[in-house]
Structures are given as structure tokens and as C-alpha cells.
Amino acid sequence: MTLRDSRDKIISNAALPLATGRKWKPSNAVQQATSTLRHKDIVGQVQQGREGLGLTASEPTWRKATTSERRKLVVEEVRREEEVARSAKAVSLVKQGQWTLWEGVERRKISWRELWEMEATRISFIIRATYDVLPSPKNLHQWYGEDPSCALCPTPATLKHIMVSCKTSLTQGRYTWRHNQVLKSLASAIDIKRCATNSLPPRVANPLKATAFVREGQKAPKHPSTKREMGQLIMARDWKMLVDIGQQLIFPPEIAATNFRPDLVLWSPSLNSVYIIELTVPWENAFEEAYERKKLRYAELAAEAKQRGWNAKNCQVEVGCRGFVASSTIRLLKELGSHGQALPQTIKAVS
Structure with missing residues (x-):
């Protein structure tokens, strides 16, 4: 397209063939993508999602796009069509296409x-x-x-x-060993965040912000930007944690009296808040089934803790036996304050 859309007529009229494979030709792909983009101009902006009319982000149209923008639109459309064709072929494969049936599974990114x-x-x-x-x-x-x-x-x-x-x-005990290895990585990441939070100075409920006045003709001094802590752990400085590895876990009796042994218990006496975390390493097709099964198993324990005045959260996390992480695991890590580079590092460790 760079040669075809050139302002120099000699270059634009020069038909330079591109040597490619037999199954895919760039000229046909560009022509198909261009036709699709022109058809989208005729259809107009289509509303998606539950937002009101006109609230979705507008996309550049083929008619109003510049030459460089048209090239980008064509490249994106070719990629989209190739992805659709690949997904359609994968769905038709009984064995190799099983990944299309996975629900609640995050993409595994390998740099x-x-x-x-x-x-x-x-x-x-x-x-x-x-x-x-x-x-x-x-x-x-x-x-x-x-x-x-x-x-x-x-x-x-x-x-x-x-x-x-x-x-x-x-x-x-082979599956138990694998489960414990994943649990060690997950518990280590949570414990690092817990220790870092507990070492912070006491939290002030309503901190007063001092106003820095600047004299006329002077510039305001540059202060290093402070990193804002996020997550539920930042609300207290007395978080405790127990992990069911090495020795049999005994659920804290001040929270609830039970014989259940969740994989990880994280609680704060000052907040009366407790996280009951259960890890499962299932087949990737069974993420939703494992989530519902473990959630029902610890529902009574969470209800008993709530009756005693605790804010109990029944959290189930799944990491597939082939290394794919469930969305529930990402949600828990983000809720506990794992952001930035720490989040992908934790995902890599547990997978």
C-alpha cells in the first residue's frame, strides 16, 4: 500500500509483485480488508455493550482517514480476519481446539x-x-x-x-506435590505484600494535606511523586497469615470453630476482616466447575465467621495443570494490592 498510494505516479503505477506463500497473498488480503472497511462506512457506527448511544469510543472511518491511517486500518483488519479464520478452524478441531471451550482463563503471555x-x-x-x-x-x-x-x-x-x-x-501424592508448589509461590507473593504493608507507618484516617505557598516570581519545588498504595491490605497494619503447607493448618479459633483446612487464611484483627483462600489446580476446561465446588464447600465457614462479626471473603483461585491462570486468581491478587510489575511476576511464578 505504501507504493500503491505514493504521490509519485511512476512509483504508484509500478506493479511490484510480492513473493509470498501459495495459501496467502497480500494483494487479496488487502483487497478484502479494504472492502470490509468501506462496508463499515456504509453501515456506520454500531453500538456495543450496555452504554448509551454515542458513549462508545469512535473509530476512524475509511472515508475520512488519511493515507497513513488507512494503512493502519487495513493492517488491523487483516489481523482481525486472520484471527477470525484461525478461531473458526480451531473450533472445528475436536482435540487441538479444546482451548476454545476454556472459560475464565487468562491469556498466557510469553515475552x-x-x-x-x-x-x-x-x-x-x-x-x-x-x-x-x-x-x-x-x-x-x-x-x-x-x-x-x-x-x-x-x-x-x-x-x-x-x-x-x-x-x-x-x-x-503427585498431584498434592504439584498443588503445594503452586501454593508456595502464591503464598510467597501474598506474604511479601503482607510484610511490606505491616511495616508501613500507622494509617491516618483523614490525613491533612499541607498547602505549599510559592512567592511571586518563584517556581514551585519539585517533589518526588509518592507511589499510592492500593488494595485491601493497605487498610490495616496487623495482617496475619497461615498456609496449609508443611504442617496441618488450624483455622484461627477467634474467627470460627471448624475442622476445615483452607489452603490459605489471611486476616486482620483490627479490621475484623478475613480472606479464606482455596487453591485448585484443575484441568483448564474445569475452571468454572472447580470454582463453584470449592465456593460451596467453604460457604458455611464464611457464614459462621460473618455471624461472629467478621467480614469474611470466600476466595477460590485456580491455576491450570498446564500453567494457565484463571481470572479469579488475577482478581484476588489485584484486590490484595498486587499491581505493576509485581502482578505479572506473580502470575509467572504460579504458572
């Missing part, structure tokens, strides 16, 4: 730096595990006719069976 630092075998495992094309006994049986049975039990060893469903692995 180029992390990609270069990873070993080739790890990259291969992450990609093939996502699309369920690892050489599991079930896949090897389908590809080469080998025995599909699990090495630990007579059940057919699919990837799901190996990762979350093998009863022998559960009895041997």
Missing part, C-alpha cells in the same frame, strides 16, 4: 526474552500440551497402535488422565 531463555524442550512441551498433541499413550495408540493403558493403572492414559485424573498418582 521474546522469556522465549529465548527457555529450553527448547520446555517450549515444545508448553505448545504441545496446550493443543493436546503430546505423545501420551492414548495419542500413541491413535497414531501408531500402541498400548493406550496408563503405566500406573489400567485406565486409558489421555493427557487429562495423566495430569489430573489418575487415582494412583493422587494416592501417591
Whole structure:
């Protein structure tokens, strides 16, 4: 488009073919994107969401866009159409397209730096595990006719069976070990935030802001911008935490009398606030099911704590067995004040 839309007629009239693959041609993609953008001009601005008419952000139109803006619009439209085609093809795949059925799963972002630092075998495992094309006994049986049975039990060893469903692995504590490793990373991130908050000076309810007057002809002194703390932890300085790792967790008796052992308990006596946190490492397709199951399990415990005057929050977090983090985990970390670089670092640690 840069050559075609050039003001120099010699350059614009020069038909320079671009050597590409046989399945995709840029000229056809640009023509299709241009037709779609012109059709959007005819349709006009379409209202989306629950906001009122005219409250959505306006998009640049093809008719009023400049040459550079048109190139950007075409590139974005080509990307969108390719993504739609890729998603449509993925939906039609029974095995490799299972990721399209995941609900409440955050995208896993891997930077180029992390990609270069990873070993080739790890990259291969992450990609093939996502699309369920690892050489599991079930896949090897389908590809080469080998025995599909699990090495630990007579059940057919699919990837799901190996990762979350093998009863022998559960009895041997393999899933428990993986769960505890994720819990250690999550608890470490929360504990760092807790200790940093408790070390702050006592919180003032209504701090008075002093007005700095400046003489005529002088400039106001530049003060370093103070970072505003966020999250619920900033409301108190006496947060305590218990984690069900190493030794059996005993739920704080001043909050509620119970035999339940949630994975993590975070509470503040001054605020009468408690977080009951339960971690699950399920199959990615079962995030919603695991969330509802664990929420119902600790509902009575949260209700009993509320009857004793505590502001109890029943929080369920999920981290998939293949390293994908649920939206519930992100919500909890943000609520506790994890923002900026700390949030992606915590997500990377638990995944």
C-alpha cells in the first residue's frame, strides 16, 4: 500500500509483485480488508455493550482517514480476519481446539526474552500440551497402535488422565506435590505484600494535606511523586497469615470453630476482616466447575465467621495443570494490592 498510494505516479503505477506463500497473498488480503472497511462506512457506527448511544469510543472511518491511517486500518483488519479464520478452524478441531471451550482463563503471555531463555524442550512441551498433541499413550495408540493403558493403572492414559485424573498418582501424592508448589509461590507473593504493608507507618484516617505557598516570581519545588498504595491490605497494619503447607493448618479459633483446612487464611484483627483462600489446580476446561465446588464447600465457614462479626471473603483461585491462570486468581491478587510489575511476576511464578 505504501507504493500503491505514493504521490509519485511512476512509483504508484509500478506493479511490484510480492513473493509470498501459495495459501496467502497480500494483494487479496488487502483487497478484502479494504472492502470490509468501506462496508463499515456504509453501515456506520454500531453500538456495543450496555452504554448509551454515542458513549462508545469512535473509530476512524475509511472515508475520512488519511493515507497513513488507512494503512493502519487495513493492517488491523487483516489481523482481525486472520484471527477470525484461525478461531473458526480451531473450533472445528475436536482435540487441538479444546482451548476454545476454556472459560475464565487468562491469556498466557510469553515475552521474546522469556522465549529465548527457555529450553527448547520446555517450549515444545508448553505448545504441545496446550493443543493436546503430546505423545501420551492414548495419542500413541491413535497414531501408531500402541498400548493406550496408563503405566500406573489400567485406565486409558489421555493427557487429562495423566495430569489430573489418575487415582494412583493422587494416592501417591503427585498431584498434592504439584498443588503445594503452586501454593508456595502464591503464598510467597501474598506474604511479601503482607510484610511490606505491616511495616508501613500507622494509617491516618483523614490525613491533612499541607498547602505549599510559592512567592511571586518563584517556581514551585519539585517533589518526588509518592507511589499510592492500593488494595485491601493497605487498610490495616496487623495482617496475619497461615498456609496449609508443611504442617496441618488450624483455622484461627477467634474467627470460627471448624475442622476445615483452607489452603490459605489471611486476616486482620483490627479490621475484623478475613480472606479464606482455596487453591485448585484443575484441568483448564474445569475452571468454572472447580470454582463453584470449592465456593460451596467453604460457604458455611464464611457464614459462621460473618455471624461472629467478621467480614469474611470466600476466595477460590485456580491455576491450570498446564500453567494457565484463571481470572479469579488475577482478581484476588489485584484486590490484595498486587499491581505493576509485581502482578505479572506473580502470575509467572504460579504458572
